[in-house]
Amino acid sequence: MAKIQRTLGMVKPCNFKNSKSIMTNIKDAGFTLSGATCFRWSKQAAAEFYIEHKDKPFYGELIDYLTEGDVLVFVLEGEDVVSRFRKFVGNTDPKKAAKGTLRALYGESKARNGIHSSANVGDAEREIALSGVMAVDAGS
Numbered sequence: 001m002a003k004i005q006r007t008l009g010m011v012k013p014c015n016f017k018n019s020k021s022i023m024t025n026i027k028d029a030g031f032t033l034s035g036a037t038c039f040r041w042s043k044q045a046a047a048e049f050y051i052e053h054k055d056k057p058f059y060g061e062l063i064d065y066l067t068e069g070d071v072l073v074f075v076l077e078g079e080d081v082v083s084r085f086r087k088f089v090g091n092t093d094p095k096k097a098a099k100g101t102l103r104a105l106y107g108e109s110k111a112r113n114g115i116h117s118s119a120n121v122g123d124a125e126r127e128i129a130l131s132g133v134m135a136v137d138a139g140s
């Protein structure tokens with residue numbers, strides 16, 4: 001049997017107003033929610049969250065975007081949930097995202113793509129710890 005994983009999703013500030021319909025889409029697609037919280041990132045914590053992009057030319061713009069308003073951060077758990085949710089979120093660029101994916105539905109542009117999903121299990125655990133989501137531990 002595949003191991004139960006956790007992944008972190010985030011409704012970014014430009015989409016905070018759409019949080020309810022986004023979470024309905026996610027639940028209707030069969031994902032299991034194990035925790036959620038709303039807050040506003042500090043510049044310092046946002047810079048840490050996206051630390052793997054620190055050498056990219058868009059890093060400053062990305063931090064400004066993430067800190068411009070409130071976010072909804074949530075944890076999903078289930079078998080193979082990291083890649084299943086990433087597929088449901090869609091391509092980084094909403095113009096290239098498959099029809100029906102969250103970024104196709106709610107993303108504005110590649111920079112302001114509206115939704116985040118963890119890239120792998122290691123990133124998910126790091127991002128969950130950094131966000132302080134009180135989530136059920138899928139391993140317990």
Ligand code: CMP
Binds near residue numbers: 092113115117
């Ligand atoms: P996300 O998948 O949450 O993680 C990295 C973010 O950087 C990505 O979503 C986009 O918001 C942003 N991003 C990725 N590529 C670019 C780019 N080429 N230009 C500007 N922003 C980008």
